[in-house]
Amino acid sequence: MTEINSVTTLTQDGDIAIITLNSPPVNALSAKVREGLYEGFKAANASDAKATVLICDGRTFIAGADITEFGGAMTGPSLYDVQEVMENSPKPVIAAIHGTALGGGLEVALCAHYRVAVPSARVGLPEVALGLLPGAGGTQRLPRIVGVEAALDMVTSGRHAPAKQALGMGLVDELVEEGKLLEGALAFARKAVAEGKPLVKVRENNAKLEAARGHPEIFAEFRKANARKFRGFAAPEANIKCIEAAVNSASFEEGLKVERKLFGELMSGSQSAAQRYYFFAERQANKIPDVPDDTPIRPIRKVGIIGAGTMGGGIAMNFANVGIPVVIVEQQQEALDRGLGVIRKNYERTASRGGITAEQVEQRTGLITGSLSMEDSFKDVDLVIEAVFERMDIKKDIFAKLDAICKPGAILATNTSGLDIDEIAAVTKRPQDVIGLHFFSPANVMKLLEIVRADHTAKDVIATSMKLARQIGKIAVLAGVTPGFIGNRILAQRQREAQNLVMDGAMPWDVDRVLYDFGFPMGPFAMGDLAGLDIGWVKEKSHGETIRDVLCEMDRRGQKTGAGYYDYDENRNAKPSPVTEKIINDFIAKSGINPRKVGDDEILERCIFPMINEGVKILEEKKAIRASDVDVVWVNGYGWPVYRGGPMFYGDLVGGPAVVLKKMQEFQAKMGDQFKPAALLEKLAAEGKTFADLKG
Numbered sequence: 246m247t248e249i250n251s252v253t254t255l256t257q258d259g260d261i262a263i264i265t266l267n268s269p270p271v272n273a274l275s276a277k278v279r280e281g282l283y284e285g286f287k288a289a290n291a292s293d294a295k296a297t298v299l300i301c302d303g304r305t306f307i308a309g310a311d312i313t314e315f316g317g318a319m320t321g322p323s324l325y326d327v328q329e330v331m332e333n334s335p336k337p338v339i340a341a342i343h344g345t346a347l348g349g350g351l352e353v354a355l356c357a358h359y360r361v362a363v364p365s366a367r368v369g370l371p372e373v374a375l376g377l378l379p380g381a382g383g384t385q386r387l388p389r390i391v392g393v394e395a396a397l398d399m400v401t402s403g404r405h406a407p408a409k410q411a412l413g414m415g416l417v418d419e420l421v422e423e424g425k426l427l428e429g430a431l432a433f434a435r436k437a438v439a440e441g442k443p444l445v446k447v448r449e450n451n452a453k454l455e456a457a458r459g460h461p462e463i464f465a466e467f468r469k470a471n472a473r474k475f476r477g478f479a480a481p482e483a484n485i486k487c488i489e490a491a492v493n494s495a496s497f498e499e500g501l502k503v504e505r506k507l508f509g510e511l512m513s514g515s516q517s518a519a520q521r522y523y524f525f526a527e528r529q530a531n532k533i534p535d536v537p538d539d540t541p542i543r544p545i546r547k548v549g550i551i552g553a554g555t556m557g558g559g560i561a562m563n564f565a566n567v568g569i570p571v572v573i574v575e576q577q578q579e580a581l582d583r584g585l586g587v588i589r590k591n592y593e594r595t596a597s598r599g600g601i602t603a604e605q606v607e608q609r610t611g612l613i614t615g616s617l618s619m620e621d622s623f624k625d626v627d628l629v630i631e632a633v634f635e636r637m638d639i640k641k642d643i644f645a646k647l648d649a650i651c652k653p654g655a656i657l658a659t660n661t662s663g664l665d666i667d668e669i670a671a672v673t674k675r676p677q678d679v680i681g682l683h684f685f686s687p688a689n690v691m692k693l694l695e696i697v698r699a700d701h702t703a704k705d706v707i708a709t710s711m712k713l714a715r716q717i718g719k720i721a722v723l724a725g726v727t728p729g730f731i732g733n734r735i736l737a738q739r740q741r742e743a744q745n746l747v748m749d750g751a752m753p754w755d756v757d758r759v760l761y762d763f764g765f766p767m768g769p770f771a772m773g774d775l776a777g778l779d780i781g782w783v784k785e786k787s788h789g790e791t792i793r794d795v796l797c798e799m800d801r802r803g804q805k806t807g808a809g810y811y812d813y814d815e816n817r818n819a820k821p822s823p824v825t826e827k828i829i830n831d832f833i834a835k836s837g838i839n840p841r842k843v844g845d846d847e848i849l850e851r852c853i854f855p856m857i858n859e860g861v862k863i864l865e866e867k868k869a870i871r872a873s874d875v876d877v878v879w880v881n882g883y884g885w886p887v888y889r890g891g892p893m894f895y896g897d898l899v900g901g902p903a904v905v906l907k908k909m910q911e912f913q914a915k916m917g918d919q920f921k922p923a924a925l926l927e928k929l930a931a932e933g934k935t936f937a938d939l940k941g
């Protein structure tokens with residue numbers, strides 16, 4: 246065995262050379278890995294071996310470029326150098342894939358002459374998710390193998406193709422038995438030598454590109470079909486342009502030049518910086534400083550849910566989806582039947598779209614049972630999630646009952662979106678077992694889970710909740726008890742300013758347009774119309790005191806009544822409403838305000854800067870661990886565009902604490918103390934720090 250460097254070895258099995266990489270956790274293409282590959286292939290090429298197998302130790306084949314190295318100066322051999330020495334090797338090179346061959350990892354594999362994989366392996370070019378494109382020839386080699394349409398789909402979705410599919414697409418040449426990758430790869434290599442198989446260079450294979458040449462409509466149609474999905478993002482279009490270049494360029498090298506240029510542009514832009522930051526932010530959110538990885542976990546084998554409404558039903562589905570039985574308790578049989586019916590319908594809808602099989606529908610609905618009695622049904626559950634009306638007295642009553650019914654060690658959770666969980670926990674004799682699990686609606690779809698730690702919540706209850714969140718496919722962020730927790734507390738700032746802007750003379754559709762253009766899926770008024778303006782509105786108590794009151798009194802309650810802030814046609818397309826405009830103008834006249842023209846910049850700044858300031862306050866009060874956790878909440882729960890990183894990242898992007906502070910001071914002087922800067926914001930600005938410095 247020859248040690249090429251600290252992460253690479255070269256061995257020989259008969260007349261086959263084996264280059265083995267071992268660079269945990271994911272064999273990313275760091276400088277050391279590139280050096281190992283480059284020197285390893287040089288040595289293998291110079292040896293008397295007749296073929297070379299490239300294989301990785303640990304959990305996966307190369308998972309891509311080392312994202313932590315991006316933005317720094319490159320040292321040692323480049324990825325192109327590595328690819329060249331592989332592709333030009335005078336003897337067959339076989340990449341042996343397990344785990345995931347992603348990004349630069351797949352691009353390396355595409356420079357082998359052949360690829361074998363175990364059935365559980367997956368391959369893909371996920372760079373688009375980092376605001377990038379495959380910058381090591383991926384956009385030029387992929388369509389040469391899989392064709393233009395499939396390549397467009399893969400690079401713009403970042404989808405990982407399972408090995409079997411990859412085999413069908415020609416990305417993999419042979420599947421080998423699970424757990425026997427090396428043996429399989431060696432056998433393939435021996436066969437290649439014995440049969441004198443050609444040294445296939447993907448770059449020379451032009452047939453699939455030629456088929457697409459002279460058909461610009463392929464690209465036009467693809468762009469049109471995906472316009473909504475790609476809105477605001479720079480990377481998908483750059484990826485498309487590269488594939489277009491593969492088709493239209495006179496040579497591989499020319500296409501590669503386009504790829505390099507566009508890669509450089511994306512890499513130096515703010516979108517990719519935001520998306521790369523976000524990649525790590527999401528992983529960081531799992532780390533709780535005082536709850537170490539080895540904290541014991543309480544087994545969760547059965548879950549109880551109180552409330553069969555939209556929220557309770559959606560929450561139940563999460564557990565059934567991963568095979569955990571759930572019992573839902575309601576007060577009335579009718580409400581229970583309705584709730585269980587909705588769950589079944591949801592599953593059936595998914596099945597009709599091909600998401601799950603009819604058998605899975607039965608399996609999952611079979612795991613969800615209903616009951617009218619907590620006493621009968623909650624004795625043996627390991628976790629209860631209360632998902633009833635947001636009223637403290639009701640919640641306290643429920644928790645007192647749970648305390649009497651549930652077995653010792655059961656986790657008692659509330660799905661409150663902002664009430665004081667310490668107050669709820671105080672009615673039990675086991676506050677250490679009480680925690681907040683704030684799901685977002687629809688709970689079976691939305692990725693975010695705010696896990697709320699109360700004063701006495703035990704560490705193993707937190708650790709169990711974090712693990713459970715991963716198990717049900719959620720992205721969890723730990724928050725402390727504060728009104729609205731992280732997400733809704735920040736949202737309240739934006740909602741207030743949206744309303745104030747309207748009283749100053751902006752129309753709801755102006756505010757919505759600015760926030761939509763910023764990248765949100767919709768603005769606050771369109772959102773209100775969608776959710777229903779009558780949420781929390783009580784007819785008997787409504788006396789036209791707010792614009793919303795007047796709208797609801799007129800039965801303009803949002804999309805469901807065909808009108809709200811906007812007018813809607815039969816297809817629910819929104820149009821600015823002259824009725825709403827008149828209501829607003831009457832309100833302004835009554836209040837003695839002089840309406841003025843409010844500019845788009847002011848709309849954006851008044852909506853966004855107070856959110857950043859509130860994020861800082863939450864961090865100051867230690868209700869969130871780190872700035873990036875705030876961003877994870879907003880990207881996953883509230884539609885903040887990931888290419889702007891999140892409110893805190895955006896704060897740094899526009900100039901950092903000093904700039905945000907100046908704006909808040911300016912607004913405070915003009916409009917009042919709702920813009921009062923957080924003390925920590927002043928401190929950060931004075932010390933010349935960034936929001937990213939708030940690392941917990």
Ligand code: CAA
Nearest residue numbers: 270273308309310311312313347348349371379380381528
């Ligand atoms: N670079 C550096 N670190 C990486 C990494 C990468 N490409 N991919 C993963 N990691 C790190 C993670 O940050 C994490 O570190 P911590 O344990 O310290 O938090 C660790 O590896 C394990 O990652 P996950 O927790 O995500 O583990 P997983 O098993 O759930 O998923 C994975 C593994 C599927 C590989 C996933 O990590 C992933 O999708 N990684 C990114 C893959 C990617 O985007 N590759 C393309 C890179 S860009 C590129 O290649 C450009 C080019 O064209 C040259």
